[in-house]
Amino acid sequence: MSDPSPRIRRSDPEAIAEAAAILKAGGLVAFPTETVYGLGADARDDAAVAGIFAAKGRPRFNPLIAHFGEWEAAEEDVVFDARAERLAAACWPGPLTLVLPRRPDCRISLLCSAGLETQAVRVPDQAVARALLRSVGRPLAAPSANRSGRISPTAAQAVESELGKAVDLILDDGPCRIGLESTVLDLSGERPRLLRPGGLPLERLIDLLGEVPEARAANAPLASPGLLESHYAPQTPLRLDAAAATAEEGLLAFGPDVPAGAAMTLNLSPSGDLTEAAANLFAYLRRLDAAGLPAIAAMPVPEQGLGHAIRDRLRRAAAPRPAPAPHSTP
Numbered sequence: 001m002s003d004p005s006p007r008i009r010r011s012d013p014e015a016i017a018e019a020a021a022i023l024k025a026g027g028l029v030a031f032p033t034e035t036v037y038g039l040g041a042d043a044r045d046d047a048a049v050a051g052i053f054a055a056k057g058r059p060r061f062n063p064l065i066a067h068f069g070e071w072e073a074a075e076e077d078v079v080f081d082a083r084a085e086r087l088a089a090a091c092w093p094g095p096l097t098l099v100l101p102r103r104p105d106c107r108i109s110l111l112c113s114a115g116l117e118t119q120a121v122r123v124p125d126q127a128v129a130r131a132l133l134r135s136v137g138r139p140l141a142a143p144s145a146n147r148s149g150r151i152s153p154t155a156a157q158a159v160e161s162e163l164g165k166a167v168d169l170i171l172d173d174g175p176c177r178i179g180l181e182s183t184v185l186d187l188s189g190e191r192p193r194l195l196r197p198g199g200l201p202l203e204r205l206i207d208l209l210g211e212v213p214e215a216r217a218a219n220a221p222l223a224s225p226g227l228l229e230s231h232y233a234p235q236t237p238l239r240l241d242a243a244a245a246t247a248e249e250g251l252l253a254f255g256p257d258v259p260a261g262a263a264m265t266l267n268l269s270p271s272g273d274l275t276e277a278a279a280n281l282f283a284y285l286r287r288l289d290a291a292g293l294p295a296i297a298a299m300p301v302p303e304q305g306l307g308h309a310i311r312d313r314l315r316r317a318a319a320p321r322p323a324p325a326p327h328s329t330p
């Protein structure tokens with residue numbers, strides 16, 4: 001079968017070399033990570049980073065994560081204290097993003113920090129992402145490769161349907177292993193603050209920190225402007241903690257006991273496995289959204305392990321939608 005789009009390429013070494021050349025020339029490349037597909041640009045190139053905001057329709061106040069091939073490279077741009085070093089040693093490469101103070105000589109575009117004095121950094125654990133980072137030889141700014149506020153893509157085809165011509169090349173390496181965005185931890189202050197639960201289970205993070213991180217203050221939107229209430233949102237209205245769905249609704253099920261009678265049912269994990277559920281979440285939300293039903297009913301997911309992040313995403317997907325931002329670019 002031929003590729004569905006000329007922009008999607010299997011991520012063989014030749015395609016990775018082409019992607020690196022596009023990025024070095026200031027272009028945009030979507031690439032797989034273990035969490036979700038990212039929309040990458042050279043993090044040191046202001047114009048390229050501005051291109052990410054335009055392609056996603058992302059508000060300029062929402063900062064971007066810089067991805068590195070190696071931890072040592074990140075130390076050139078941000079300050080690691082002892083806590084950050086301990087976490088990086090334990091979790092990188094992996095699904096943990098650290099928000100750290102920028103060094104005075106930080107070379108990452110200020111647009112990535114969106115006016116804050118911190119920069120979010122991560123080393124992804126995915127062979128294609130790491131080969132690409134090595135080949136470019138510079139950090140890549142890479143938010144999730146979806147239109148702002150929409151469902152993150154966990155497959156190359158989902159990137160294509162989100163961004164179409166706005167992206168120069170999409171490297172395809174199949175579905176993402178984890179399927180949820182990284183956990184975002186702010187270590188720029190005295191106490192660690194959890195800005196976003198994600199692919200690193202909360203219990204493991206608490207274990208590594210030796211304390212429970214502070215929750216993001218509900219009335220402090222600038223601490224992490226991306227964490228808007230409505231996010232990861234399908235177009236179809238979604239309701240939470242559903243015991244059953246009506247004959248018109250789509251059911252996003254979880255576990256072995258699934259009520260019958262929905263117009264369409266997709267089960268995140270029939271055995272009740274949260275890792276499997278995380279990997280299926282965004283793809284199933286997309287499929288239910290595409291079915292054109294009046295509503296999606298989501299069954300409850302337990303609040304443990306990756307369940308924290310799954311519940312967070314479902315809650316945001318169900319939140320009332322804001323009016324479109326007046327100056328977000330189409």
Ligand code: AMP
Pocket residue numbers: 062063064065099113116118119120142143144181184186195196223224225226227
């Ligand atoms: P994504 O846009 O999918 O890559 O998600 C990245 C998340 O990290 C967003 O919610 C951002 O708001 C958040 N983030 C990135 N950089 C920072 C930063 N310097 N301070 C606080 N939050 C950040």
Ligand code: MG
Pocket residue numbers: 143144152
């Ligand atoms: Mg995102």
